[in-house]
Amino acid sequence: MAKREGFEVLAIDAFADVDTVAAADEVWRLPALCEQLSAADLKALIDKLDSWQPDCLLIGSGLEADLESYASLCQRYTLSGNAPAVIEQVKNPFWLNTHCARHHVMTPHVQSQPPQQGRWLYKTAGQSGGAHVRDWNKTSGINSIGDGYWQAFLAGQPVGALFVANKNSSMLIGVHALKQRPGIYTYAGVSRLHDAKLTHAMQELLDAVVPDSGLIGINSLDAIWQKGRLHVLEINPRLSASMRLYAESPLIQAHLASCQGKGIPELHPYAIHASHCIVYAKQTIEINPSELPAWLEDRPVNGTIAGGQPVCSLYAEASSRDAVQHMLQDKKTQLEKLWGTYVCEHIEFNIH
Incomplete structure (x- = not known):
């Protein structure tokens, strides 16, 4: 997205997949981004950034759980995003609970x-991606551990919102259904939703909770849509994977403009349907990267994919939800022919 909008890009990524390597001017792989950065990891990251002398840094998921490293980057570079104190506050579930109650959300x-x-x-607290979420009951053996907390389960449709926070206002970019891996809560993709009532309710919610939150730039919010009402689960105070659904809009420019206190470029609503699905391996599988079709997204560099790790992504857009599902099913069928039945039995496609 940044390249399409005219920026020169150094991408620092945990996976450095084929698409990232092809799109960026330079790519540096840092697997530790999936975990807490060690002192050596942080030094290596800073050395790489110093060699590039970036005009600004844009941060995706992961570092909100490592605020010490995030703060170090903020002090050294122009980081276009939320201040460490804002991230710490917004990711605190008890602050968010009180904040929502104060605004009648x-x-x-x-x-x-x-x-x-x-x-x-x-x-x-502070984590992202959903892998840290577990069902709890009295016999689960889970007691309070570190930053752990309990949140009451709420039935309904998991939904998300991508939005721009700008001073004392917010602009809704889009509302989407959240996909999760079967039986667990790990993020597995998003699908655009075209429900006027839901869209209106989400904008009202953002108008209530964003203005005095300290948020700037593009952020996302997770909620449960139940019986025509929204219940906030959490706010993700950074760039989101759900941006893939809205990639044709100048989102990087909108993010930078907001962070710099400037006017946000006009973002047009999307009329067509779209779905982004992350494909996961259930167990270790072997694939041939050289045979992966060009229409796959996030294509892996290595042929060995460990269980629980993402394999690639599927994306489709069309005039209707049914047409999108048909396109995704067709892509799944093509991969089954390419990889064979045995391999595909151990893959979660998450296309529904």
């Missing part, structure tokens, strides 16, 4: 001690 109850009854989720 619904959100599931959270607590720091094991519940006595009912259905709950156990989460780790």
Whole structure:
């Protein structure tokens, strides 16, 4: 997206897939971005950035769980995004719960001690991607650990919003359904939603919670859509993977303009349907990277994919939801022919 909008890009990524290598001017792989950065990792990252002398840094997911490293980058470079204090505040589930209540926005109850009854989720504060979320009951053996907390489970449709926060206002970019891996809560993609009532409710929600949150730039919000009402689950105070659904808009320019206190370029609503699906390996599989079709996204560099790791992504857009599903199913069928039945039995396509 940044390249398309005219920027010169050094991409620092945990996977450095084929698409990233092809798109960026330079790519540096840093697997530790999936975890907490060690002192050596942070030094190596700073050395690489110093050699490039970037005009600004844009940060995606992961570093909100490593605020010490994030703060170090903020002090050294022009980081276009939320201040460390804002991230720490927004990612605090108890602050968010109080903030929502103060603005009359619904959100599931959270607590720091094991519940006595009912259905709950156990989460780790500051994390992203959903891999840290677990179902909880009295026999699960999970007690308070570090930054862990409990959030009351709420049935309904998981949805997300991509938005731009600009001083005392917000602009909704789009609303989408959130996909999760079967039986767990790991992020597995998004699909655009075209529900006028939901869109209106989401903009009203953003108008309530964003103005005094300290947020700037592009952020995302996760919620549950239940019986015509939204319940906030969490706010992700950084660039989001859901931006893929809106990649034709000048989102990088909008993000930078907001962070610099300038006017945001006009972003047109999307009328067509689209879906982005992350394909995961259930167990270690072997594929031939040289045979991967060009229409696959996030194509891996290595042929060995460990269980639980992403393999690639599928994307489709069309005039209707049914047409999108048909296109995704067709791509799945082509991959089944390419990789064979045995391999595909151990893959989650997450196209629904």
